[in-house]
Amino acid sequence: MARLYEYQGKELLQKFKIPVPNGELAATPEDVYRIASELNKPVVLKIQVWSTKRAQYDGIQFADTPEEAREKSSSLFGKMVHNFKVENVLVEEKIEIKSEFYTGLIIDDSMKQPVLLFSSKGGSGIEEIAKECPDKVTKRYIDVLTGLKDYQAREMVRKTGISGKLQLQLGNILVKLFDVAKKYETRAAEINPLVLTSEGKIIAADCRITIEDYAVFRHPELGIEIAREFDRPPSELDKIAYNVEKNDYRGTFYFIQMEQGFKKGEGYVGFHGAGGGGSMMSMDAVIKQGFKIANFTDTSGNPPASKVYRAAKIILSQKNIDAYFGSGSGVASQEQFHSARGLVKAFREQNLSIPAVIRLGGNQEDLAVDILQEYTKDLPAPVEGYKKDDSADFCAERLRILVDKHQNAAVQKKKQELFLPKEPYTFATLTGTVTFDHAACLCCKTKACISACGPQILNLEDEKPVLAISREEAAKGKCTECLACELECEFHGKKATFISLPIPGLTD
Amino acid sequence: MAILIDENKKVIIQGITGREGMARTKLMMGYGTNVIAGVTPGKGGGEVLQVPVYDTVAECVENFGDIDVSVIFVPAPLVKNAALEAFDHGIHLVVIIPDRVPIWDVMEIVRKAKETNARFIGPNTLGLLSPGKAVLGMIGGRAETAREWFKPGNVGVASRSGGITSSIAYYLSSSGVGLSSIVHVGGDAIVGTPHPDVMKMFEADPETKGVVMFGEIGTSQEEQVADLIENGEFTKPLIAYIGGKAAKEGTRFSHAGAIIEGGRGTYEGKVKRLKEVGAHVVDAFNDISVVTKEVLGMD
Secondary structure, eight states, rough: OOOOOOHHHHHHHHHHTTOSEEEEEEHHHHHHHHHHHHHHHHHHEEOOOSSSSSSTTTOOOEEEEEHHHHHHHHTTTTTTEEEEEEEOEEEEEEEEEEEEEEEEEEEEEETTEEEEESSSOOSHHHHHHHHOOOGEEEEEOOOTOOOOOHHHHHHHTTTTOHHHHHHHHHHHHHHHEEEEEEHHHHEEEEEEEEEEESOOOOEEEOOEEEEEEEGGGGOOGOSSSSSSSOEEEEEEOHHHHHHHHTTTOSSSSEEEOOOOOOOSSSEEEEEEEESHHHHHHHHHHHHHHEEEEEEEEEEEESSOOOHHHHHHHHHHHHHTTEEEEEEESEEEETTHHHHHHHHHHHHHHHHHOOOEEEEEOETTHHHHHHHHHTTTTSSSOEEEEOOTTTTTHHHHHHHHHHHHHHOOOOOOOOOOOOOSSSSSEEEEEESSEEEEEEHHHTTSSSOOHHHHTTTTTEEEEEEEESSSHHHHHHIIHHHHHHHOOHHHHHHHOOOOOEOHHHHOOOOO | OOSSOOOOOOOEEETTTTTTHHHHHHHHHTOOOOOEEEEEETTTOOOETTTEEEEEEHHHHHHHOOEEEEEEOGGGGGHHHHHHHHHHHHOOOEEEEOOOHHHHHHHHHHHHHHHHTTTEEEEHHHSSETTTTTTESSSTTTTTHHHHHHOOOEEEESSSSHHHHHHHHHHHHHTTEEEEEEOOOSSSOOOOSOHHHHHHHHHHHHHEEEEEEEESSSSSSHHHHHHHHHHHHHOOOOOOEOOOOOOOTTTTOTTTTTTHHHHHHHHHHHHHHHTTTOHHHHHGGHHHHHHHHHHHHOO
C-alpha cells in the first residue's frame, strides 16, 4: 500500500471540506519560524514520517512562540525514525481539544466491501479501543455503488451515545470520509483523533491514508514515486527496478532490496523468483541452506526475455552477492526459454563470476535448460539449470555445493568486447534497439538469426537480415524482444547482432 | 463431474485479439474448451483461430444464445467494464485473468456479481482446469503440455498461487493421483471465489474425494476454511500447505494478498487453526503427494 504523509492526507481531506488545523509544511527551522509567526499562536510541530509511533520518538512537540518553535524544530530535522530520516515537519496551530473521536474506512477482504468504523473515544489504535470499550465503537459495511447516506452515518454516531448537533457534525464528516476514500481509492483512510475543539468545531487533528497500489496510476496528482509499502525509503535500485516495471506492461517484474551494505562471503544471494507462491517457497528453500536474501525479485505472468534480462542485470548490480538463485513454482505455464535467454544475455554481459542455479521447470523446459547451460559454458562461474522434477530444496542444495566449491576460485574480470558494427542495420523495439552488422552478415553461412526469430519478423535480403514488417510495427511490439537472434548469432553466426536494452539509472 | 468447467459449457473470450488472449484461446480450444466467440471493442467482424470476433457481448448472445462463461484478458484498467458487460448479459461465470485490477473496481465487480447472481474467479488468476475436459485461462500454457501434466481423477486442487496450482497438480498426477478440477483462486486480497467457496463446491462434487489446498500468509481464507470444517460444511479430507513461512510482517512479496497486517494472516495462525480442525498440514512441499496418498488410502 502506498502510504501518504499526514500533510498529504490532510490535503485530500480538505478537498472534501473536512476541516484540518491551520498550518504548513516546513523543510528548515527558518520555515518553521516563519510559519509559526504567521499563525501567531502556540503551535504543534509534527515530523512527517511513515510511522504510527511518532510521539515515542519525541517527534511531536509544542511551542508557544516562533523562537521556541524554531529552536525545538532544529532537533527534529534529520532525526532517524525507524529507517526514515525526517525531512519535513508539519507546523500547525495548537488545538484546544474538548473531546476525541476515531473514524476510519478500511477494506474488509473477507466481506469484499469497504467498512467504516466510528468510535466515540479517540487517541489510541482502534483495536485497543474496541477491546476496552466495545460499546463505544460502531461499524458499518458500505455499498460501493450507493455510498454512505447521511442518515446512515448519523445512525452510526448515535449508537455510541451521541445526539443533537454533535451527531449531525460527526455524521457529516463520516460521509465525507467515505467520499475521500472512494475518490482516491484508498486501502485505508483513518482520522485519529477527530477532535471537538473548545469552540465547538470538528477538526481532523491527524490522519493516516494509504492508496491502493494498483490504483496509483489513476492518481498521478498524488506524486507517489513507488506504489508499494516500504519499511524504509526506497533505495536507488528499488526505483530503477520500479521504472522498468512501470514502462513495460508485458508480464510482471517485482523487485525489493532486502539488505544493503553487506560484504562478499557473507552468504547473500541474488534471488530471482517466478510467480508469487513459488518465489516464497524458493526463498524458504535457499534460506534453509544458510544463505541470506539480498533482494526479492519475481518475474512472472509471461514476461518477455528483455524484462527478465533487465531484472537479472539489476540483481547482479548488487556488488557483493555470492550467488544467484532463480526458482519459481517449478511447473510454469509460460514458455521458459524466454527467461533462459534473458538470464544468458545478462550473465554473459557481466561475465558472471558467482555460481548460479536456475530452476526452469515448466513449458519448454528442455530447450530452456539447454539454452541456459550451453550458452554459459565459457563463463568463469558455474551455471546449472534444472527442470520440473527437481525440487526447490534440491536446487538450493546444489547452490550450496557450488558456492562452497567456488569460494576460493580467482576470477578475472574479462573486458567486454565492444560491438562496433561496420555497416549497422538498426531497428527500434518496444523498449530497445536491435542492430545487425550487415558487413559481417554477408559472410555468415548459417543466418541463424532468421530461423531463431520467435515472431518470424526477419527476411533475408541480399544475404542480409532485414525486417519483414514495417519499422513501426516492430517498435510497437511485433518484435517481442525474445533475444533469440542475438544469442544464435553469437554462437552460430558471426557475432554480428546486438540488442541494446537500456536500464535508466543503472551503472555498471 | 467436475467443478465450474467442463467441455460442454459455452465460453467467450473478452480481449481475444490481444497478445495473451490470442495465445490462450489456442490453448483452451486445443484442450477441448467450447470457445464459441470472442469480443474486442472496435475489432468486431474479424476472426481469431476461426472464432468470430464481436464488438460487444450482446452480439455473442444474439448469435449463440445464452453464454455460460467469459474469460477476460483485457488490460487491468478495462477489466471492470468488461466484467460488468458480461454480468449484464447473463453470464454466470467470469474468469478474470489480469493482475493489477484496482481493488475499488473489484468491489464494484463483487457488487454486480451479487446482483446478477453470478460468480467470478480471480482477478490475478492463471485460471482453472478440469483434466481431460476443459481449461479456462492459461493453466498449462499449451494444450499438449496441459494433457501431459494433468491426469483425471478424484482429488481437487485449490491454490492462491498460479504456478503452485500447476506444480501441485503436476506432482500429484505424476505420482499417480488423478484430479477432478484444479482452481487458482487468484493472488489478490479480494478475489471472487476464495478458498472457502471452492471447498464448498468440491464438497458438493461427488467425484472429488479429497482436496489439496495451497494457502499463503495474508487474508483470512484459510482460517475460514477451518471454520467450514469445524461447522461440518466441509467434510472431505483436506491436505494443506501454507507458503510464506519466512516472510516478515508488513512486507509484500509480490502477491497483493500475501501480506501480514496487524498480526493477522500469519503462517503460524493459519497452520494452528487448520491443524485444530483436523486438516493435514504438510510442512515440506515435496511431501504433498505422499501425504495425499496416505490420507486417501491410495497405493
